[in-house]
Amino acid sequence: MQQRPGQSINSYKMRIAPVAFLLISLISGPCGAQTSDKLKFDIHAVDMSADACADFYQYACGGWLKRNPIPADRPYSAVFQQMREINQTRVGEILERAATEPATTDERKIGDYYASCMDEKTIEAKGLEPLQAELARISAINNPSELANEVARLHGFGSDALFSMSADQKLEDATQVIAYLDQSGLNLPEPGYYTSEDTELVKARAEYRAHLENEFRLLGESPEQAKAAAEDVMKIETALARTELTPVERRDRKAWYHLMGLAELEKLAPEFRWKEYFSAIGFAPMGQINVAIPKYMQAIGELMKATAIEAWKSYLRWELARVATPVLPNRFRDAEFDFYQRTLAGVREQASRAKQCTDLTNRDLGEAVGKDYAQRYLPASSKQKVLEMLGRIKQAFRNDIEQSTWMDASTKREALRKLELLRTMIGYPDRWRDYSRLEIRRGDALGNALRGKEFEFRRQMAKIGKPVDRGEFYELVQGVEGYHDNPLNVIVFTAGILQPPFFDGQMDDAVNFGLAGAVMGHELSHAFDDKGHQFDGEGNMRNWWTAEDAQHYNVRAACFVRQYSLYPAVDGVKVNGELTLGENIADNGGLQLAHMAFEAEPHSSALIDGYTPEQRFFLGWAQWRCMNITDQKARELARDDGHSPGRWRVNGVVSNMPAFAKAYGCRKGDTMVRAEPCRIW
Ligand SMILES: [Zn+2]
Known part of the structure; x- marks a missing residue:
């Protein structure tokens, strides 16, 4: 029931930044122990035996983690x-x-x-009867044209065999949609799984090979055939993996953006029958195509030369089996x-x-x-309440930009303009x-x-070739999702997330701002994170920064890379500060903005459950991040997920905020009070 782990079928998946894990999509099945329809912010999540100034995550989540x-x-x-x-x-x-x-x-x-x-x-x-006709097609392939045709057919079925073909906006003109040809073709979470000598990954690789053999046996092949077919797949996928960009390299949006026409593509990889492929999917390659990673296409050409047709058939049988598995x-x-x-x-x-x-x-x-x-x-009132809250957070951002001491007037003007042009879609699409x-x-x-x-x-x-549809939702309406999209410059919250405890009309503002407010601030901050700040208000990739301000920005961003790189992710593996930079900027910016928005209007100072509003604000933030996770999953996410582990999403942020130290009476020298806090916005 998985999508291709670490990869995704549609290109938009690669550029959006959902609230939760990019990789843990609804498709792979949200399931769990708690089925209660009465989730709400829970004060008993707190672990009173922990010291908030030493480890706020343990303090705010300790009780929750146990239960x-x-x-x-x-x-x-x-x-x-x-x-x-x-x-x-x-x-x-x-x-x-x-x-x-x-x-x-x-x-x-x-x-x-x-x-x-x-x-x-x-x-x-x-x-296997319903699959026989498809298996027979693969078995009948005996030349490169038929191979290209079959790749096209499998792409139609949702496979990303060999490469992925998708539609996305042109970076320098976001009104236009063009074809994207990108890396893909792997069935392990990320390229490192094929090439790394890390003990865990070597083990995963061996288990993958055994799984492949098993799959081919299930398809009716003899043990010898299955072994040979597994070897074919390993060879092809490993060759592809060697030229793929890593998740960190893909954070540079330009690293996988190279416009060219069909003739140039054919020159890169003449061995693959592009014309036959395009004709089979009904695409006329007249204009420019984003051939995302030219060296990847070259590698496909080389692979075509070096690989026997029988080996390709093994690879395609496996791709077919994978897309069919959920209904086999x-x-x-x-x-x-x-x-x-x-x-x-x-x-x-x-x-x-x-x-x-x-x-x-x-x-x-x-x-x-x-x-x-x-x-x-979706109660009609939710949409209005969320819009009001977003309005307050946007206003806080506006003030913050205006008061910034490190941006000059022209950079500020562009930043404010981008903020003004940012659209919001709440609940579900108009059409x-x-x-x-x-x-x-x-x-x-x-x-x-x-x-x-x-x-x-x-x-x-x-x-492809048509103006972009600005009203499309890239996540399921019934999903628990929020995201910002750069080329569309839009923030989206799905109907499925607009319920307690994310937003709870029965709760005090402090908790709602610490929780939903911070998530809204997080998505807003993505518009200005390490990737987002390279796009303008219209969604075009354009450098609107003065050289000096860009330099200031990079110095400030580097502070987060250093900070998070020191945190352990899972036994012996550290958080990758570069991979998680965008999310860490959004987490830090988001909580700052929510805090400013919360404090901008008068609120009661009464204690609730023994906590001040300022304290409850931070408890709200932490509770959204409490997480128990298997070591195996944590290891995988450390390699390919843009988010830091829950503990650091909490401690990493609050330790940068003087407002947190004030709320909990933490002092200089406490672990939750960083001597030199990082901050961009
Ligand atoms: Zn995010």
Whole structure:
């Protein structure tokens, strides 16, 4: 039930910055122990035996960590994960009802899709039969043209075999959508898994090879064939991994942006039949294409020369099996779970079939489900309250920029302009997606999943060459998500996140500002983080900084790199200060902004539960970040996730804030009072 770990099927995934983990998407299934519909800020999360000035995370989260162990079917527990669990249950109810008494055409579709996915008896009875025609196509390949055609077909099914093809905005003209050809093709979390000599990764690699052999045996191959096929896949994926950019290298947006026309692309990798490929996906390569990483395309050319057609077939069979697995018989899903969840992420149990099918329906018919979700669960008042709060935080940012001592007038003017042009989308899109051309058949789980993916691929391709749609949501409405997108210069909060404890009308402002306010400030700060500050208000990548101010910015950013690089992530592995820079800037900026916005208006100073409003503000922030996580998952995230571990998202930020020291009476020399605090905004 995973997406390709560490990779993502749609390019937008690579550029947005959700509230939670970029990698832990709803698709892979939010599940957990707490299913209560009454989540709220919990004062008992506090560990009174801890010293707030020595380790605020332990103080604010100690009680929570004890009472919220990792659910058996997840690699971590966190408050936002519990919210996802609630939403998943709600969506499950919507789908159960749609399966028996659909009221609209869309409901019939989501009901049929879900029911087909749940019908395991039929899936088991059919076995590999529904996949045979596709396997036969692969087996019949015997020249480079047919290979290119098959890559195109698999891309339609949601595979990113060899490279990824997607639609995205032009960096220097955000009104235009162009084709992106990017690195992909791996089935381990990031390139280092193929090449590193780190003991853990060498072990993961060996286990991956065993998993591949197992998969080929499940596809009906003999042990010898399976072994040879696994070797083929390892060779191809390792060769691709060697030229891929690492997650840190990808933080430089220009490192994977190279515009060229078809002729130039053909020169880079003449061995791959680009014309056949483009024609098979129905794309006319007339204008400029972002050939993200030219040396990667060259490597594909080299690989084409060096690799026998039989080896390519092994690779494509594996790619096909992976996209089909969620709707194949149980033995495939068990094998997938054993490797990707149990071995790589330390998860103990597979999520229930109902959860898996809920996620799949979300994946392929997300807005048809989201429409029902928003109607039922988004109170009209939430949107207004969130907009008011955002308005106050935006005002705090405005003041902060105006009062800045290190930016000159022209940089300030541009920054303020970007802030003015920043749009907000709350809840759900103005226009829902039209699924009328997606055919869903009751009883055809595999066909539905492949057609669902194909529908999405065609939808993406249809964007190329047209003006950008500024109203599209890049996350599920029913997801627990917030993000800022640079080329669109927009902040989005989905309907699914607008519920307690993220925002709670029953709670005091202090908690709401420390929690939802800080997350809003976080997303706002992304517009000006290490990547965001390279984009202007229109979403174009443009340098609007004077040389001197850019220098000031970099010095300030470097302070965060030094600070976070010292923190341990998981046994022996340190936090990567460069990989997490954008998120750390957003965390620090976000809490500062929320604090300024909270203090900008008069509020009661009464104690609640024995805490001052200022203290509760910081408890709110911490509680959103409390997290228990498996060592395996923590190790993976340390390599490829842009967020710091929960402990440092709390301690790293509060120790930079004099307001925190004041609220808790911490003194110079305490661990939570850094001698030289880092700050950009
Ligand atoms: Zn973020």
